[in-house]
Amino acid sequence: MTKTIFLTVLSFLISAPLFAQTNDNERKFEQPYWIEQPVIEALGRARVELPPNRARFSVRFSETDRDAKVAMQTAVERARAAYTAIKAVSGEASEVATSVTVNPYFEQYRDRDGDRIENRRADKVRGYEANVTVRVLVNDVAVAGPARAAALALGPEEAEPLQVYLDQTANVLQQAYAAAVADAAARAEASASAAGAALGKLLVIQEGSSPCMGRWTGGTGRMAMNQFRASPPGDRLETVSVTASAKHSFTGADDAVTQAEINALNLPSDPPKQTVEAQVCVVYAVGD
Numbered sequence: 001m002t003k004t005i006f007l008t009v010l011s012f013l014i015s016a017p018l019f020a021q022t023n024d025n026e027r028k029f030e031q032p033y034w035i036e037q038p039v040i041e042a043l044g045r046a047r048v049e050l051p052p053n054r055a056r057f058s059v060r061f062s063e064t065d066r067d068a069k070v071a072m073q074t075a076v077e078r079a080r081a082a083y084t085a086i087k088a089v090s091g092e093a094s095e096v097a098t099s100v101t102v103n104p105y106f107e108q109y110r111d112r113d114g115d116r117i118e119n120r121r122a123d124k125v126r127g128y129e130a131n132v133t134v135r136v137l138v139n140d141v142a143v144a145g146p147a148r149a150a151a152l153a154l155g156p157e158e159a160e161p162l163q164v165y166l167d168q169t170a171n172v173l174q175q176a177y178a179a180a181v182a183d184a185a186a187r188a189e190a191s192a193s194a195a196g197a198a199l200g201k202l203l204v205i206q207e208g209s210s211p212c213m214g215r216w217t218g219g220t221g222r223m224a225m226n227q228f229r230a231s232p233p234g235d236r237l238e239t240v241s242v243t244a245s246a247k248h249s250f251t252g253a254d255d256a257v258t259q260a261e262i263n264a265l266n267l268p269s270d271p272p273k274q275t276v277e278a279q280v281c282v283v284y285a286v287g288d
Helices: 002-029 066-093 141-152 170-194 257-266
Strands: 039-050 056-066 092-106 108-110 116-118 125-138 163-165 200-205 275-287
Touching: 039 170, 056 066, 056 141, 066 092, 066 125, 066 141, 108 141, 116 257, 125 141, 170 275
Parallel strands: none
Antiparallel strands: 039 275, 056 125, 056 163, 092 125, 108 116, 200 275
């Protein structure tokens, strides 16, 4: 019994310094880093307007025939000519993706009410419709209009509007961030000047919209995730409707689109500026 009590007391004496050390560390950790010296905190904000750097559009070619293979081959050849025309204008600045669908259409009859009804039996197939969709992403907005005009010159049955947008690349985000940092530094300098103090060295810089020092409640300052916002993609520059009657005369894979045809279908448009926002928080020491 005496041995057990002695071991318990010894264990408590050994662990007591650890508890004391932990409590000391917690108190030191919870103390704000800025409480021992005067500081100036500033929130920098930037809204940068930049021209769009991406564009996209799509066209669709449709062909019908009693033979599904013939319908598909003809539609594919027209789409291949469009691909060649688009690449001739935009080169490596464009990425082209194509897809093909083939669907049957059936004989029709009228019911007792006079409504036209398709007879969707396998032996009542009248023919096949083949559709080839050409989707184009352009990395140079300057050639997007001519590239689309080259596709339109081949008379697709459908054409989607040309859409331009700002892709948030690293360079775009860095421009907004740099502007926010400059704004934060200017605000800190203005605060120091208004208070009759000199701005000291930079202590903290943090991306996000929350204060660096946070709302002090005995814990560490709050952190905020970086927030960048840009105008969503999809600003439509113009719309051109193309019908089957306007179809370019197609003679095969070597069919060429002339510059005159491209010029005639390339409507002039001013790409709207896009915006990117960034926020940053800074803390400066107050100089002597």
